[in-house]
Amino acid sequence: MTVTPAEPTSPSRDQVRQAPKVLLHDHLDGGLRPATIVELAAEVGHELPASDAESLGRWFVESADSGSLVRYLETFDHTVAVMQNGPALTRVARECVEDLVADGVVYAEVRYAPEQHVEGGLTLHEVVAAVQEGFDAATEAVGGRIVVRQLLTAMRHQARSMEIAELAIAWRDKGVAGFDIAGAEAGYPPTRHLDAFEYLQRENAHFTIHAGEAFGLPSIWQAIQWCGADRLGHGVRIVDDITVADDGTVTLGRLAAYVRDMRIPLEMCPASNIQTGAAASIAEHPIGLLTELRFRVTVNTDNRLMSDTSMTSEMHALVEAFDYTLADLRWFTINAMKSAFLPFDERLAIIDTVIKPGYAALEV
Known part of the structure; x- marks a missing residue:
């Protein structure tokens, strides 16, 4: 008797939550708990637009949901x-890891701009140390169920990128996995920071660049071909170099073909892209086409507070929009x-001992 294998079914939200997940694009200052913001603001006398956690959380989402990256x-x-003193940074970092573990994340690279946290008198090194203290405490408390690394971000409209690149190198064996630049793309091309990227390349270091979010192909082209980015933060506008004919035939432009051929990872953040106007809805998000064309697509949260999101929410929204199965989510995760900006053997170990067994258990 021949048994026909059952058709793969779409996973439930609970299955998605249980599945091991990997997060490459998450901002520390975009993932605070509203209750923590209320408490920390009271300590330093900062005035908030709402006084209770529930109202404040709602304010963040509504303000971010404007369709404008600037807003x-x-x-x-x-x-x-x-986040301008050591204890506050440590607390935020610790809670970040706790929230990611609860969401089923097994590896995360969390980014932030150290230069934005020195107004209270901390040095750049003290900022990184405070964040690392929080990460270490939370990782130890959960028995090592998650591996977390820092990505140090320079702001593209400022002039401290070399300083932050040097900071990333100084800390690279102590919890920092790489470097990033972020901020408004228009008018601030990544080539303004070419000296920092060339320094990182000489140091055999890893870096990603926010590119192709609010700005188009020139930003992506510069990030890759001028600056040498290992990954693209967002990269959603690469679809501008892809043509889909009426008969469904797909033609890739030279830049899109290069990105796919070289397996340059796209750090895609669907919920955030909808808020900033880069996509109209999850169903219309370019992630569907890019996945179908087998670009190196990854799924990320960007800013969990502002987008009221999590890795579970992001992946389940894709399941609902595109009928993805556990096999598809496993593909995104691998x-x-x-x-990841982790040594090859460590990446392989997490894939073989955590991710693959975790998905296999859910498919039983």
């Missing part, structure tokens, strides 16, 4: 304001782990 970035004034 979206304004919400960070309040989170950064309460893509991300392959693309």
